Amino acid sequence: MFEYPSILLSLITLPLLGIFVVLLIPQNNPNLVKTVSLWTSLITFFISLVLWLQFDLSTPKYQFVEHFFSVPYVNMNVFIGVDGISLFFVLLTTFLIPLCLLASWDSIKINIKEYNIAFLFMGSLLICVFTVLDVLFFYIFFEAILIPMFLVVGIWGSRERKIRASYQFFIYTLVGSVLMLLAILTMYAQTGTTDVQVLSTITFSTDLQMFFWLAFFASLAVKVPMVPVHLWLPEAHSEAPTAGSVILAGILLKMGGYGFLRFSIPMFPDASIYFTPLVYTLSAIAVMYASLTTLRQVDIKRLIAYSSVAHMGFVTIGMFTMNIQGIEGSLLLMLSHGIVSSALFLCVGVIYDRHKTRIINYYSGLTVTMPLYSIIFLFFILANMGLPGTSSFVCEFMILAATFKSNIFITVLAATGGVFGAAYSLWLYNRAAFGNIRLSYIDNFQDLDRREFFVFLPCVILTLIMGIYPEVFLNVMHSSVQHLVEQIQ
Amino acid sequence: MNFFNFFENDFIVVLPELFITTAIIFLLSYGVIYSTSSSYNYPILSVNVSWLSFFVLFIAFLLCIGNFLSSMVIFNNLLIVDPFTTFTKAIILLSSMLCILISLNYMEYNKINTFEYTLLILLSVLGMLLLVSSYDLLSLYLGVELMSLSFYILAAYKRNSEFSGEAGLKYFILGAFSSGLLLFGSSMLYGFTGMTNFEDIAKLLVGLGAMSDTVSYSGIVIGILFVSIALLFKVAAAPFHMWSPDVYEGAPTPITAFFSSVPKIALLALYIRLYFYTFFDFITLWQELFLTCAILSMVWGSIAALAQKRVKRLMAYSGIVNIGYMLLGVASGTITSIVGLLVYLVIYVIMTLGFFSFMLGMQNYKTTSLNVYLTDLTNIGKTNSTVALAVSLILFSMIGLPPLAGFFGKMYLFLAVMNSELYAAAILGVLSSVVAAFYYIRIIKLMYFESSKTFTLYKPMDAANSYVLGISLFLLIIFFVSSDALLFSCHRIGLLLSL
Numbered sequence: 001m002f003e004y005p006s007i008l009l010s011l012i013t014l015p016l017l018g019i020f021v022v023l024l025i026p027q028n029n030p031n032l033v034k035t036v037s038l039w040t041s042l043i044t045f046f047i048s049l050v051l052w053l054q055f056d057l058s059t060p061k062y063q064f065v066e067h068f069f070s071v072p073y074v075n076m077n078v079f080i081g082v083d084g085i086s087l088f089f090v091l092l093t094t095f096l097i098p099l100c101l102l103a104s105w106d107s108i109k110i111n112i113k114e115y116n117i118a119f120l121f122m123g124s125l126l127i128c129v130f131t132v133l134d135v136l137f138f139y140i141f142f143e144a145i146l147i148p149m150f151l152v153v154g155i156w157g158s159r160e161r162k163i164r165a166s167y168q169f170f171i172y173t174l175v176g177s178v179l180m181l182l183a184i185l186t187m188y189a190q191t192g193t194t195d196v197q198v199l200s201t202i203t204f205s206t207d208l209q210m211f212f213w214l215a216f217f218a219s220l221a222v223k224v225p226m227v228p229v230h231l232w233l234p235e236a237h238s239e240a241p242t243a244g245s246v247i248l249a250g251i252l253l254k255m256g257g258y259g260f261l262r263f264s265i266p267m268f269p270d271a272s273i274y275f276t277p278l279v280y281t282l283s284a285i286a287v288m289y290a291s292l293t294t295l296r297q298v299d300i301k302r303l304i305a306y307s308s309v310a311h312m313g314f315v316t317i318g319m320f321t322m323n324i325q326g327i328e329g330s331l332l333l334m335l336s337h338g339i340v341s342s343a344l345f346l347c348v349g350v351i352y353d354r355h356k357t358r359i360i361n362y363y364s365g366l367t368v369t370m371p372l373y374s375i376i377f378l379f380f381i382l383a384n385m386g387l388p389g390t391s392s393f394v395c396e397f398m399i400l401a402a403t404f405k406s407n408i409f410i411t412v413l414a415a416t417g418g419v420f421g422a423a424y425s426l427w428l429y430n431r432a433a434f435g436n437i438r439l440s441y442i443d444n445f446q447d448l449d450r451r452e453f454f455v456f457l458p459c460v461i462l463t464l465i466m467g468i469y470p471e472v473f474l475n476v477m478h479s480s481v482q483h484l485v486e487q488i489q
Numbered sequence: 490m491n492f493f494n495f496f497e498n499d500f501i502v503v504l505p506e507l508f509i510t511t512a513i514i515f516l517l518s519y520g521v522i523y524s525t526s527s528s529y530n531y532p533i534l535s536v537n538v539s540w541l542s543f544f545v546l547f548i549a550f551l552l553c554i555g556n557f558l559s560s561m562v563i564f565n566n567l568l569i570v571d572p573f574t575t576f577t578k579a580i581i582l583l584s585s586m587l588c589i590l591i592s593l594n595y596m597e598y599n600k601i602n603t604f605e606y607t608l609l610i611l612l613s614v615l616g617m618l619l620l621v622s623s624y625d626l627l628s629l630y631l632g633v634e635l636m637s638l639s640f641y642i643l644a645a646y647k648r649n650s651e652f653s654g655e656a657g658l659k660y661f662i663l664g665a666f667s668s669g670l671l672l673f674g675s676s677m678l679y680g681f682t683g684m685t686n687f688e689d690i691a692k693l694l695v696g697l698g699a700m701s702d703t704v705s706y707s708g709i710v711i712g713i714l715f716v717s718i719a720l721l722f723k724v725a726a727a728p729f730h731m732w733s734p735d736v737y738e739g740a741p742t743p744i745t746a747f748f749s750s751v752p753k754i755a756l757l758a759l760y761i762r763l764y765f766y767t768f769f770d771f772i773t774l775w776q777e778l779f780l781t782c783a784i785l786s787m788v789w790g791s792i793a794a795l796a797q798k799r800v801k802r803l804m805a806y807s808g809i810v811n812i813g814y815m816l817l818g819v820a821s822g823t824i825t826s827i828v829g830l831l832v833y834l835v836i837y838v839i840m841t842l843g844f845f846s847f848m849l850g851m852q853n854y855k856t857t858s859l860n861v862y863l864t865d866l867t868n869i870g871k872t873n874s875t876v877a878l879a880v881s882l883i884l885f886s887m888i889g890l891p892p893l894a895g896f897f898g899k900m901y902l903f904l905a906v907m908n909s910e911l912y913a914a915a916i917l918g919v920l921s922s923v924v925a926a927f928y929y930i931r932i933i934k935l936m937y938f939e940s941s942k943t944f945t946l947y948k949p950m951d952a953a954n955s956y957v958l959g960i961s962l963f964l965l966i967i968f969f970v971s972s973d974a975l976l977f978s979c980h981r982i983g984l985l986l987s988l
Contacts, residue, residue: 071973072973072977073977140892141891143896144890150930154933154937155870155937155938162938163938166938167934170930171926178920178922181919182903182919185900186907186912189907189908
């Protein structure tokens with residue numbers, strides 16, 4: 001078969017190249033900046049599709065493995081590669097970055113150059129996070145994203161509360177992850193390596209596993225986010241610019257889930273099984289509590305943010321069932337959530353751009369003024385609550401079915417959360433789209449323009465494909481997930 | 490046998506020190522004669538002498554790295570020169586050169602017209618070089634004193650400022666007190682062992698730990714404790730840190746930059762020599778002491794910094810936190826921790842000098858004064874966006890965010906700490922680094938996120954400061970890609986030191 005020797009490396013370096021080109025463009029030519037960065041991200045996306053085409057479905061091994069970096073002093077050779085678990089995260093990243101750039105085409109008016117650079121840089125770092133096969137370097141890139149994201153929320157955020165939001169985002173993440181760093185350093189001190197492929201062949205003693213698992217949990221749970229440490233999420237989501245929320249909900253949250261699947265479960269299996277009840281409890285609380293909290297939000301973005309917490313609760317439940325169905329379900333749910341909730345944030349962005357408010361009370365009768373928008377908004381609202389035929393239904397069904405085998409009580413709780421999900425989603429749509437037009441608030445209006453329509457279109461198509469024929473995505477995961485489950489047992 | 494034959498190689502080995510001494514004498518006479526000459530209209534020589542001192546330091550640096558004798562004990566066992574001292578001396582000389590560079594602009598606008606300013610810096614550098622290579626309690630004391638005495642004068646250099654006078658006085662009183670402690674500790678050690686040489690003491694202490702009930706044992710313990718406490722005073726570690734915020738605040742800003750970077754290298758080098766070699770067999774004793782001080786410095790430094798309103802006081806507390814990390818490295822007591830310490834020191838100095846070059850470079854257009862309060866930094870993100878970006882990256886590096894060098898400094902340090910299984914201290918350390926992150930990002934927040942109605946107009950940054958800022962930023966970013974040379978040389982030094 002034809003070999004593509006450095007396809008992952010080009011995915012990482014291409015955005016950096018784009019940054020370099022953007023840096024050379026003078027400040028007074030914002031359109032060129034936008035065009036260059038959009039094309040860079042689009043080319044990255046098309047190259048990343050080659051990964052999927054060339055992906056070998058039959059093996060759980062890492063593919064496209066390349067040497068990435070070496071630190072001779074600590075005897076570290078870092079490789080990058082993808083397997084069935086990480087492939088779609090890479091694709092999701094490259095898919096969402098151009099959408100983000102397109103979505104903020106007109107709404108960002110200050111520091112356009114820096115904004116585009118920040119997003120391209122985040123794209124590159126995220127691909128590093130999902131492909132690097134080394135715990136320490138995973139940590140490095142995981143943390144490095146804080147820098148651009150902190151600035152994106154703080155500089156281009158919408159209101160005065162953005163400062164508080166960016167602080168919370170920064171500090172919450174940092175507190176968790178420094179503990180993970182200590183665990184990684186201890187791991188290195190014990191074994192002399194931080195390579196994932198080597199570490200997965202090593203069995204740690206139970207005490208160490210407990211310590212490592214808890215330290216990793218402290219960091220990953222903040223990112224997922226699990227319930228007691230989820231408070232940064234609604235803040236950061238509601239204050240970030242639209243594209244920032246998309247990146248946050250679409251990909252940054254998935255780093256937590258990815259970390260669990262890549263590190264916690266395969267490397268500390270005993271501890272994972274030991275702590276499963278903890279994860280179940282926290283996730284069930286997340287599903288129930290977040291869904292109920294969602295009902296009384298007045299800010300649409302906060303509402304969607306809380307619904308993200310609920311969905312990520314589903315993800316962690318599915319992951320810790322530790323069987324193939326559950327893990328595949330949670331992987332697929334992460335993908336589906338990455339697209340659906342990103343699209344919902346984009347929906348909010350559309351009306352925010354026009355009317356400069358996100359408070360639900362001010363909206364009413366959008367179906368009359370923006371019919372096309374209302375259809376798309378309805379589609380994603382239905383997808384968010386898990387209507388059959390959309391992506392979320394498949395994954396939630398898989399997760400519930402898998403959980404049913406191990407813990408019926410949790411299944412009942414999670415399923416109830418699904419009902420609440422329908423409640424808040426429909427109620428939101430009901431309030432915003434139906435009813436009379438409030439002419440006192442809305443005096444001029446405009447439906448989706450072409451740019452916005454083409455931002456939504458790929459999301460709609462993907463959601464439908466994932467809902468109707470999920471096997472396209474699942475068959476990539478099968479062998480890797482099976483290998484993972486075998487590792488645990 | 491005449492004198493010079495006896496010390497034949499010794500003079501070659503101490504060439505950098507000799508050169509600096511001679512240069513000081515020449516520059517002093519040059520300054521005295523030329524600046525008082527009425528026929529030349531009493532020229533102001535401060536910038537001129539600064540440039541000359543800069544080149545003196547540069548030549549001393551060349552002499553230092555050109556040292557071909559790899560390891561040697563000289564002058565009747567008073568001084569030692571080995572790869573470790575060469576390395577630290579090189580860093581000291583380089584960072585003092587940068588310190589002189591960033592103070593040029595300040596001298597011009599704040600009318601520091603006396604040329605003795607840089608000569609005092611040269612004198613203190615000489616003291617530090619002697620301190621680094623001291624191999625005897627006597628030469629240690631003399632080095633510390635030469636360094637500190639110059640510092641007292643430098644702290645009080647802004648004669649017409651009350652704060653500066655206060656700083657000098659406070660520094661002098663507490664410095665003299667700690668020097669007294671150092672002398673007392675040394676005399677205890679001398680009294681109970683009969684020797685002052687590091688090597689002799691190290692040899693004597695081997696196995697003495699077993700005889701813990703003898704009188705001489707407790708005498709030595711008291712001696713080590715006093716010496717340690719005196720040295721903790723000098724680096725401003727937590728229970729002994731009271732002088733540092735006031736001194737940092739009162740001293741002229743370039744001198745603050747100098748205080749917060751260069752002496753730390755010299756003193757930490759001394760720590761490594763003293764505790765990893767001479768007192769190593771009493772590790773159970775000093776490890777606890779250093780752990781306590783490290784934890785107190787990290788926790789107290791990061792909490793107290795939250796309440797600061799002035800940039801220089803903030804940097805003083807940030808220095809205390811950083812000393813806390815370094816003491817944690819000292820307390821872990823392995824070769825890995827020597828590497829961690831040296832790497833951390835280098836990165837810390839780079840970050841500090843970068844930050845201070847920003848502080849010294851941002852001059853108000855009208856008043857030519859520098860920023861004093863944190864709130865003065867508001868809007869820099871809008872008025873001077875490139876500078877703001879550079880400083881934000883430096884601050885992110887101080888927080889310890891990954892692709893920047895600050896993270897790797899912390900990483901290698903904590904790797905050593907984890908190797909020595911000091912888990913509780915490590916957890917406290919990283920948690921206090923999160924608290925510390927709070928006040929560093931406060932500066933970034935002020936520069937970028939907050940907007941006030943008054944926009945300060947700044948002068949374009951002068952060449953020297955912008956070069957230093959650029960160099961520092963470049964080094965912080967490039968460390969991720971190529972850190973091997975530094976790491977391997979530190980490792981080699983650590984190995985040679987513990988042979």
